[in-house]
Amino acid sequence: MKAxxxxxxxxxxxxxxxxPQPGPGTVKVKVGFNxxxxxxxxxxxxxxxxxxxEPHPLTGRELPLTMGHEFAGTILEVGAGVTGYVPGDRVAIEPIYRCGRCAPCRAGTYNVCQQIGFHGLMSDGGMAEYTIxxxxxxxxxxxxVSLELGALVEPMAVAYHAAALGDVGPGDTAIIFGAGPIGIGLWFALQGMGxxxxxxxxxxSTRRTAIEALGAHTLDPTQVDVSAFVTDVTDGRGADAAFDAAGVKSAIEAATASVGARRPTISVAIYEKPLTVPLLNLVMNESRLQGSLCYTSTDFExxxxxxxxxxxxxxxxxxxxxIDDVINEGFEALHAGRKMKVLVDPSDDM
Incomplete structure (x- = not known):
């Protein structure tokens, strides 16, 4: 098979x-999209x-690996002991490996398992025709729900988990920094929360245009003082939650300056460089900065x-x-900013 x-x-x-072939407690999935x-x-x-x-403690696997942890597909075979699923079932995959023994796992927050692993990063994943x-x-x-949407459940669950940590609901105001896939996912999640x-x-401008087409109200932070705008539209109250999906210093600074008293700034970004956090904004506002990692099954559902x-x-x-075009039309196009989100079809009949 191709991988x-x-x-x-x-x-x-x-x-x-x-x-691959399924073993006990596993299923073989024909990947629809990754x-x-x-x-x-x-x-x-x-x-x-x-x-x-070197071998991961939960999977025993190491480089080289088949990539892919955002995927959905159709079950082809079930291994010994599997109940509740049969061939033909369409599924999205929550790709977390957890130990089940550490304090976070015992508390139900296995998304911060001390030995966490991911299907497609610590094992062979879904950027292939089949995976176990x-x-x-x-x-x-x-x-x-199509398999295309199913392949987006994983990144949208990342965003939903962060949105839920914002503790907001109907009547509240939120500000999102960054309109990449996670920023878009935050917008969808908050809409779904009312x-x-x-x-x-x-x-x-490319990303603003894309999310505007979905119905979002956007701001260009190079042209608008975002925190002043939020202060104005909330009659001085500030946002009920701010979300950083950009991962840059300017976003964290603007987010903590935009959020209201005792309200959270949720960070759901990956920071490539160390940042200086504007603690004065947090202290003077009694607001807080909270990280958000992955998801649990509740977010997936x-x-x-x-x-x-x-x-x-x-x-x-x-x-x-x-899949044959995954490097040029996938990785390189995303890296160059020519595309926003790419799904790989690993079948031969696209």
Whole structure:
């Protein structure tokens, strides 16, 4: 079968590898679509970062690996002991490996497991025609949720988890910094939570245009003082929550300056460089800065339910490519900013 195998920086090969077979407690999934994540880009251009160079404690796997942790597909076979799923079931995959023993796992917050691993980063993943998945990673898709949308459940769950940490609801005001896929996911999640006053700050005209087409109210932070704008539209109260999905110093500074007293700034970005956090903004406002990592099954199910209700729309920001074109039309196009989100179709019949 075809698979995108990662060997190290700038070395990703579309290889013919043996077709895997399910073992006890696992299923074989025919992959419908697999998204390319920002983490995948970091691995390709600067890795290995998260991909282990010695056996991972939970999976036993190391470089080289088949990439891909954002995917959905159809179950072809089930291994011994699997109940509740049968061949033909359409599923989205929650790709977290967790130990089940550490304090976070015992508390139910396995998204911060002390030995956390990811299917497609610490094991062979979904950027292939078939992959083997533990049954506890499966989420059944409703009939009206396509496999394309199913492949977006994982990144949208990242955004939903962050939105939920913002503790906002109908009547509240939120400001999002960054209109990439996670910023878009935050906008969808907040809409699904009933917020009408959501603003998105994004310097890229291409990204602003894409999210505006979905119905968002955008701000160009190079032309508008975002914190002053938020203060004005909230009659001085400030935002009920701010979200940093940009990962740059200016975004954190503007976010903490925009949020209201005792309200949170949620960071759901990856920071490539150390940042100086504007603590004075937090102290004088008694506001807080909180990190957000991944998701749990609750977030996955919430996103799937909203997708079934028609909240999510892929128009204008999602592109599909063949697996043979994954480097030029996927990784390089995303790295150059020519595309926003790319789904890889690993089949031969696209």
């Amino acid at each position: 995108a195998v990662y060997y190290g920086p700038n070395k990703l090969e579309i290889a013919d590898v043996p077709e 998204g390319i994540c920002g983490t995948d880009l970091h691995e390709y251009y600067a890795g290995p970062i998260f991909v282990p160079t 998945v533990p049954v506890n990673m499966l989420h059944r898709l409703p009939d009206n 917020l009408e006053s959501v603003y998105v700050a994004e310097p890229s 919430a996103v799937i339910a909203l997708m079934a209700q028609g909240v999510y729309d892929t128009t204008g920001w999602v592109t599909t490519v063949r």
